[in-house]
Amino acid sequence: MPNLQFQPLASQPTPAFWTALTSHKLDKAKLNDDEQQITGWLEEGRQIHDHEGPSGSSSSSVVGIDGNISVGGNAFGERSESNPAGSIPITGILKNFNTIEEFRKTEIKKEVFNRVISKILESFSSKDPLINPFLLVTFADLKKYTFHYWFAFPAIVSVPAWTIDDRGFIATNEEDLQELRHLETEMSMKYDRKSEAFLVKGPLGSRSIAPLSEFQSFYDQNTAHQITIAFHDPSSLNQIPGWPLRNILHYLNTVHAVTQASIICMRQGRASIQGDIKLPGGHKNPSNASTSAVGWERTAEGKLASRISDLGPMMDPVRLAEQAVDLNLKLMKWRVAPTLDLEQIANTRCLLLGAGTLGCYVARNLMAWGIRNITFVDSARVSFSNPVRQPLFRFEDCLEGGRPKAVCAAERLREIFPGITATGHSFTIPMPGHPVPPSQSASTCVDIQKLEQLIKNNDAIFLLMDSRESRWLPTLMSMTQNKIVINAALGFDSYLVMRHGIPADSNDRRQLGCYYCNDVMAPTDSLTDRTLDQMCTVTRPGVAPLAAASATELLVSLLQHPLKAHAPAYDPSAAEDTDCDLPLGPIPHQVRGILSQWKNLIVHGPAYDQCTACSPLVLKAYREGGKEWLLEVFARAELLEQVTGLDQLHIKSEKALDEIDWIEDSEDDI
Numbered sequence: 213m214p215n216l217q218f219q220p221l222a223s224q225p226t227p228a229f230w231t232a233l234t235s236h237k238l239d240k241a242k243l244n245d246d247e248q249q250i251t252g253w254l255e256e257g258r259q260i261h262d263h264e265g266p267s268g269s270s271s272s273s274v275v276g277i278d279g280n281i282s283v284g285g286n287a288f289g290e291r292s293e294s295n296p297a298g299s300i301p302i303t304g305i306l307k308n309f310n311t312i313e314e315f316r317k318t319e320i321k322k323e324v325f326n327r328v329i330s331k332i333l334e335s336f337s338s339k340d341p342l343i344n345p346f347l348l349v350t351f352a353d354l355k356k357y358t359f360h361y362w363f364a365f366p367a368i369v370s371v372p373a374w375t376i377d378d379r380g381f382i383a384t385n386e387e388d389l390q391e392l393r394h395l396e397t398e399m400s401m402k403y404d405r406k407s408e409a410f411l412v413k414g415p416l417g418s419r420s421i422a423p424l425s426e427f428q429s430f431y432d433q434n435t436a437h438q439i440t441i442a443f444h445d446p447s448s449l450n451q452i453p454g455w456p457l458r459n460i461l462h463y464l465n466t467v468h469a470v471t472q473a474s475i476i477c478m479r480q481g482r483a484s485i486q487g488d489i490k491l492p493g494g495h496k497n498p499s500n501a502s503t504s505a506v507g508w509e510r511t512a513e514g515k516l517a518s519r520i521s522d523l524g525p526m527m528d529p530v531r532l533a534e535q536a537v538d539l540n541l542k543l544m545k546w547r548v549a550p551t552l553d554l555e556q557i558a559n560t561r562c563l564l565l566g567a568g569t570l571g572c573y574v575a576r577n578l579m580a581w582g583i584r585n586i587t588f589v590d591s592a593r594v595s596f597s598n599p600v601r602q603p604l605f606r607f608e609d610c611l612e613g614g615r616p617k618a619v620c621a622a623e624r625l626r627e628i629f630p631g632i633t634a635t636g637h638s639f640t641i642p643m644p645g646h647p648v649p650p651s652q653s654a655s656t657c658v659d660i661q662k663l664e665q666l667i668k669n670n671d672a673i674f675l676l677m678d679s680r681e682s683r684w685l686p687t688l689m690s691m692t693q694n695k696i697v698i699n700a701a702l703g704f705d706s707y708l709v710m711r712h713g714i715p716a717d718s719n720d721r722r723q724l725g726c727y728y729c730n731d732v733m734a735p736t737d738s739l740t741d742r743t744l745d746q747m748c749t750v751t752r753p754g755v756a757p758l759a760a761a762s763a764t765e766l767l768v769s770l771l772q773h774p775l776k777a778h779a780p781a782y783d784p785s786a787a788e789d790t791d792c793d794l795p796l797g798p799i800p801h802q803v804r805g806i807l808s809q810w811k812n813l814i815v816h817g818p819a820y821d822q823c824t825a826c827s828p829l830v831l832k833a834y835r836e837g838g839k840e841w842l843l844e845v846f847a848r849a850e851l852l853e854q855v856t857g858l859d860q861l862h863i864k865s866e867k868a869l870d871e872i873d874w875i876e877d878s879e880d881d882i
Contacts, residue, residue: 213375216489219257219447221281221455223346223363223509228285230352230359230523234535236288237308237352242546245314247324248306250287252346253299254408254456255279257448258480276448276483281346281363298480300406300444304346305331315351315360315518324349328366329505332459336467339425343463344408344456347507349518354539362518366507367458374461374489380451381487384476388416389484392442392476395421409443409460412476424460427468439470445477450485453477455507461489469496534631541582549795554582556771561585563666565641565686566676567617568592570700572604573760574674575625575634581768585633586625587666588618591640601753637662642842643681645736645849656846657839664689672696672767675727681735681849685842687712687726687825688834696770696777699727700763702751707759710802711766712826713819714777724781724801729820732861734852755807762803769796781816822861824852 241248257279282296283304295301307324309315328347335342347364392412399421400406411422411430421442422430431439441464447454453475464470472490479485511517538554545552562578564571567590575586593614599605604624609615618636625634639659642648648656663686667673673690675683675697683699690697690712697712713724728735772795773779782798801816821827833841833855845851853859 216374221365224280224282226284229283232285238542250304252283252304254302255299259483279446307349357524359521363509368462369504377488381485384484412440439473442476530630552795558582561670563670567621569756570676572602577764588636590618647847675699705807709762723819725817725819726826728825729823734824736849822856
C-alpha cells in the first residue's frame with residue numbers, strides 16, 4: 213500500500229488584513245509582541261471546466277484550484293466581514309515582531325513554531341482540541357506600509373506513515389456529500405461553530421455525525437470498526453488530500469487509538485473524493501512535545517523564506533497619508549503618554565486670525581498634532597518679503613499684487629496634506645479707534661457677522677495679528693461664547709503666549725485674565741502714521757517659530773485637562789503641583805519668552821473687573837447694543853473707558869498726582 217501524501221497549504225493575506233494589523237498594532241498591541249489569536253478562513257479545493265482546453269483547443273478540460281488559508285480585515289474580530297464562499301473559520305496565532313532584526317532570527321521563529329506544536333498537543337486532552345491552527349509571524353514597517361511575513365501550517369509527522377488502499381481515492385457520491393453538508397449545518401447550529409472535521413457513521417440516507425472530541429460516545433461496539441472521518445479539504449488533486457488531514461489523523465491515533473479509517477474529502481462541486489487508509493502494524497504515535505513537525509510555507513520558487521507585501525503603491529495616497537500623519541502621534545501615545553487623548557485633539561476646530569508669520573507656523577504645528585480642521589482669516593496679500601519668513605507661501609504667490617493670504621495659506625495646507633479641511637476668508641476685522649465711514653457701515657456689519665459665525669463654528673481661537681487693537685473684537689466675541697482663546701504677540705527678541713480666561717464655572721474658580729486685563733487704557737489706533745519699521749513686525753527670525761510652537765502646545769495641553777478652558781493656571785512657586793499627572797504637564801496662563809536671555813517666564817494673573825475686553829460691564833454693553841454699539845466703539849475708543857469706569861480712574865489718578873507736593877532739586881543737592 214502506498215504512503216499517504218498531503219497537498220501543502222498556501223496563504224492568502226488580503227490588503228484589509230494589513231490595514232487591520234496596522235490599527236491593532238498602533239491602537240492596542242503597541243510594544244506588546246505577545247502571540248495574539250486571530251481568525252482565518254480555510255477554503256475548500258474545487259475543480260472547474262476550462263472550456264478552451266489545453267493550448268486554446270476547443271475541447272474542455274478539468275482544472276483543479278486549491279483552497280488556501282486567507283486572513284482579512286476581520287482577523288482580530290473587531291469588525292464583520294463576509295467570508296469567502298465554501299470556507300470555514302480556522303484559528304490562527306499571530307506573532308508580530310517589533311523590529312526587523314527579531315523577525316529575521318531563525319531561532320526565534322523556531323521557538324514560536326514549537327510553542328504552537330506544544331499548544332496543539334496539549335489541547336488534545338481537552339473537549340475542544342486545537343487541531344490545525346496556523347501561525348503567522350510578521351514585521352510591520354508602518355512608515356513605508358511594507359509588511360514582512362511568513363505563514364506556517366504546523367503538522368505533526370506520523371512515524372510510520374499512513375498508507376492508502378491500493379484502490380486509492382474515488383469520487384464521492386453527490387447524494388452522500390449533500391447529506392453530510394446538511395447534517396453539518398445542523399451540527400454547527402448546535403455547537404455555534406463549524407468544525408474543520410467531524411465523525412460519520414451509518415449508511416447513506418440515515419447517517420449521523422459528531423465532532424471529533426465525541427469519539428468515545430459516538431462509536432459503539434457495532435460501529436467501532438467502521439470509523440469514517442469527513443473534513444473540509446483545501447486540495448483539488450484526485451489522489452492527494454489536503455494538509456489539515458495530517459493533524460486530524462494524528463489526533464485520532466494518539467487520543468483514540470485509530471489505526472484505520474475511511475476518509476471523505478469534502479470539496480466544492482464534484483471534486484470531493486473518499487478512500488480507506490491505515491497505519492501499518494497498528495502503531496500508535498507518541499503524544500509528547502518532542503514529536504517531529506513540519507509546516508513552514510514555501511515561496512512560489514519552492515524556497516523556505518519569508519515574503520513581503522508592499523501596500524503603498526496600491527493604496528489611496530490620501531488614506532496612506534492619513535495613517536502616516538497619525539503614526540508619530542500614536543507612537544507618542546503608547547511610548548510616552550498613554551493617557552493622551554488624540555481623538556479630543558483631532559476633533560478640535562481651530563480658527564487662526566492672522567495668516568502671517570505666526571499664522572503659518574501655528575498652522576503647521578496644529579497639523580503635526582493631528583488637527584484636521586483649520587480656518588484662516590486675514591485681509592492682507594502675500595508680498596515679496598513674506599515667503600522667506602512665512603512657510604506656507606512661495607515666490608509665485610507674490611506676483612500680480614499677491615494672492616490673498618488666508619485663501620493661499622489654506623490651499624497650501626491642503627497641498628501638504630489632502631486629508632485636512634482648510635478654508636480661508638479674506639476680510640478686515642474692525643478695530644476700536646478706527647472709525648467706519650457711513651458708506652462702509654453695511655459691509656463692516658457683514659464682516660462682524662462673518663467673524664461672529666466663524667468663532668461660533670470653531671472650538672479654539674488663535675489671535676495672531678500684528679496690532680493690539682485688532683485683537684479686541686475677537687476677544688470680546690470669544691468671551692461671550694466661552695471659547696478657548698490663545699493669544700501670541702511678538703517683540704524684537706521676546707514673545708508673549710497666553711490663554712484667555714473664560715467666565716468662572718460652577719466651582720467658582722477665579723477667572724484668568726485676557727490680553728487686555730493688565731491695561732488701564734482702551735485699545736485705540738496704533739497704526740496711523742507708523743514708520744516703515746513700525747509697519748513691519750521687526751523681530752528676530754527665531755522668535756516667531758518659538759511663539760507659534762508654544763501657542764500650539766498650550767492649546768494641546770489645555771485639551772488634555774479635564775476642565776479644559778477652566779483649568780487653573782500653573783504656578784511654579786506653589787508648594788504643590790496639582791496637575792502633575794497630566795500627560796503633557798502643567799498648563800500655564802502666560803509664557804513670556806526672552807530670547808536675548810534664553811529664558812521663559814511663567815506668569816499668571818486674574819481677570820480685571822474693569823477690563824475693556826472681558827469685564828462683565830463690556831460684555832453687557834455688547835449684548836445689549838450689538839453692531840450699533842460696536843460701530844460707536846470703532847469711532848470712539850474712549851467709549852470703552854466710559855463703560856468700564858476707567859475714565860473716572862484716570863481722573864482720580866490725575867487728581868492724586870496734582871495733590872502731591874513736588875520739590876525740585878537745587879544745585880546744592882546734586
